[in-house]
Amino acid sequence: MRIYADNAATTKMSEKAIAAMLPFLSDIYYNPSSLYALGQEAKDALEAAREDIAECIGASQREIIFTSGGSEGDNQAILSAAKIGEKNGKKHIISDGIEHHAVLNTLKKLEKSGFEVTYLPVYENGIVKPEDLLSSLRDDTCLVTIMYANNEIGTIQPIKEIGEICKKHGVIFHTDAVQAVGHIPVNVKDDNIDMLSASAHKFHGPKGVGFLYVKRGIALTNLIEGGAQERGKRAGTENVGGIAAMAAALKESVANMKNASQKLTELRNKLIIGLSGIPHSALNGDKTKRLPSNVNFCFEGIEGESLLLLLDDKGICASSGSACTSGSLDPSHVLLSIGRPHDVAHGSLRLTIGDDTDEEQVDYIIKSVNEVVTHLRNFSPVWRDLTAGKANFIL
Amino acid sequence: MALYSDKVMDHFRNPRNLGIIENADGIGEVGNAKCGDIMKIYLKIDNDIITDVKFETFGCGSAIASSSMATELIKGKPISEALDLTNKAVAEALDGLPKIKMHCSVLAEEAIKKAIEDYYEKKNEKL
Ligand SMILES: Cc1ncc(COP(=O)(O)O)c(C=O)c1O
Ligand SMILES: [Zn+2]
Numbered sequence: 001m002r003i004y005a006d007n008a009a010t011t012k013m014s015e016k017a018i019a020a021m022l023p024f025l026s027d028i029y030y031n032p033s034s035l036y037a038l039g040q041e042a043k044d045a046l047e048a049a050r051e052d053i054a055e056c057i058g059a060s061q062r063e064i065i066f067t068s069g070g071s072e073g074d075n076q077a078i079l080s081a082a083k084i085g086e087k088n089g090k091k092h093i094i095s096d097g098i099e100h101h102a103v104l105n106t107l108k109k110l111e112k113s114g115f116e117v118t119y120l121p122v123y124e125n126g127i128v129k130p131e132d133l134l135s136s137l138r139d140d141t142c143l144v145t146i147m148y149a150n151n152e153i154g155t156i157q158p159i160k161e162i163g164e165i166c167k168k169h170g171v172i173f174h175t176d177a178v179q180a181v182g183h184i185p186v187n188v189k190d191d192n193i194d195m196l197s198a199s200a201h202k203f204h205g206p207k208g209v210g211f212l213y214v215k216r217g218i219a220l221t222n223l224i225e226g227g228a229q230e231r232g233k234r235a236g237t238e239n240v241g242g243i244a245a246m247a248a249a250l251k252e253s254v255a256n257m258k259n260a261s262q263k264l265t266e267l268r269n270k271l272i273i274g275l276s277g278i279p280h281s282a283l284n285g286d287k288t289k290r291l292p293s294n295v296n297f298c299f300e301g302i303e304g305e306s307l308l309l310l311l312d313d314k315g316i317c318a319s320s321g322s323a324c325t326s327g328s329l330d331p332s333h334v335l336l337s338i339g340r341p342h343d344v345a346h347g348s349l350r351l352t353i354g355d356d357t358d359e360e361q362v363d364y365i366i367k368s369v370n371e372v373v374t375h376l377r378n379f380s381p382v383w384r385d386l387t388a389g390k391a392n393f394i395l
Numbered sequence: 396m397a398l399y400s401d402k403v404m405d406h407f408r409n410p411r412n413l414g415i416i417e418n419a420d421g422i423g424e425v426g427n428a429k430c431g432d433i434m435k436i437y438l439k440i441d442n443d444i445i446t447d448v449k450f451e452t453f454g455c456g457s458a459i460a461s462s463s464m465a466t467e468l469i470k471g472k473p474i475s476e477a478l479d480l481t482n483k484a485v486a487e488a489l490d491g492l493p494k495i496k497m498h499c500s501v502l503a504e505e506a507i508k509k510a511i512e513d514y515y516e517k518k519n520e521k522l
Pocket of ligand 1: 007009047068069070072073100102147149150151176178179199200208210
């Protein structure tokens with residue numbers, strides 16, 4: 001059995017997305033900036049994709065900029081808002097501790113150049129409180145950047161409330177919606193979102209392509225200088241095939257969203273119940289305000305990488321927030337932010353299911369995780385001390 | 396290419412000398428749960444020879460495989476040889492470890508040294 005349960009890392013391209021891409025790899029290879037009719041054919045495809053994508057998130061097509069993915073969108077959105085802020089003498093930004101590193105490292109860079117960043121707490125359930133945002137807003141706040149849904153623990157933030165607060169106070173609101181777009185309903189107008197980054201490979205499109213939504217009237221700063229593509233805001237000959245595939249993938253995901261998320265939610269809940277049966281384990285992140293695909297657990301007394309390797313032996317692809325899987329000494333900043341101590345954060349497991357996942361696979365995952373956790377605990381000195389009463393259980 | 400060599404995976408999947416020794420002559424525990432790898436080594440020593448060795452490890456694949464390999468390398472050997480064991484030798488015996496994983500193999504070397512220290516301390520107490 002081979003089970004892919006790492007859909008938050010990336011997804012399989014849908015057949016429709018592949019089909020949408022192919023013509024641009026063969027027949028329609030022309031440069032969309034070229035004047036002749038064949039070049040305009042490529043240009044038309046690009047603009048059709050822009051139109052489709054805009055419609056999927058409630059934006060207008062002029063508000064969509066194509067990028068190389070989520071990281072680029074996050075960087076450009078944040079740096080652009082900071083530039084606007086700086087011009088007006090505003091150098092305070094509000095974010096939270098569980099953002100993706102594309103956001104966190106961009107903020108770190110700004111902090112070095114004199115910006116001040118407030119990181120809102122996310123509490124044990126991994127969700128920010130709008131009242132904390134309200135009390136953190138200052139006269140010099142130029143940007144609020146809070147992710148739509150978290151990539152590790154799947155928690156969904158109160159985006160609509162945050163958007164309302166930002167609108168009322170005239171502060172730009174950016175959201176990293178990489179894990180949300182195509183999976184849960186996202187509408188930039190309803191949610192009062194000013195900027196939003198997304199990435200095609202998280203919703204069955206290709207890797208290396210994404211888009212940034214920027215509300216009309218907000219000036220973008222270029223990360224890449226050069227030609228006048230993307231209304232001068234992002235230079236470089238467009239990845240036409242990738243963009244067409246992204247649009248096809250998003251349209252399909254949005255059309256299937258209701259059915260897919262219902263099925264996923266059922267399977268997710270079954271997984272959560274099944275894994276909760278393992279003693280001294282705990283679900284990370286809110287039980288219900290989470291992506292339909294996301295399950296994230298900590299198991300006391302074991303380490304995540306060895307768990308992943310043994311699950312791989314059983315044909316299960318998953319991920320972990322342990323230090324030894326990231327190559328750093330610290331476990332996931334997300335798990336630490338929701339209050340998991342280091343000892344426990346090392347023993348985490350993220351399963352992100354997808355459209356291919358079925359009930360039989362879920363049963364197999366539960367059984368396999370049970371076996372592997374038991375095996376690893378059997379020779380864990382930490383587990384021995386815990387069970388011998390020499391140390392206290394945390395979970 | 397896989398992250399680990401076949402030998403690492405073999406020792407990870409089937410760790411040698413797993414477990415504990417009741418009334419061990421020397422015990423060494425290194426690492427902490429904060430950094431993600433903990434190793435505990437138990438020695439039985441007779442006439443300066445390591446007659447038996449067991450281990451328990453909380454940690455990544457590299458940590459588990461290095462503990463297993465290290466116990467194999469010192470079993471039946473005189474204390475002096477065990478004290479000479481380096482993490483490099485452990486890694487080499489495993490057909491290499493990824494660079495970012497070398498730090499996990501240091502623990503095996505340290506755990507053995509600590510267990511031997513413990514042995515000498517206990518011995519001195521008895522005298
Ligand atoms: C929440 C979040 N933001 C940003 C990114 C980066 O996206 P990309 O890999 O397309 O640059 C990811 C992908 O891992 C993500 O999950
Ligand atoms: Zn390690």
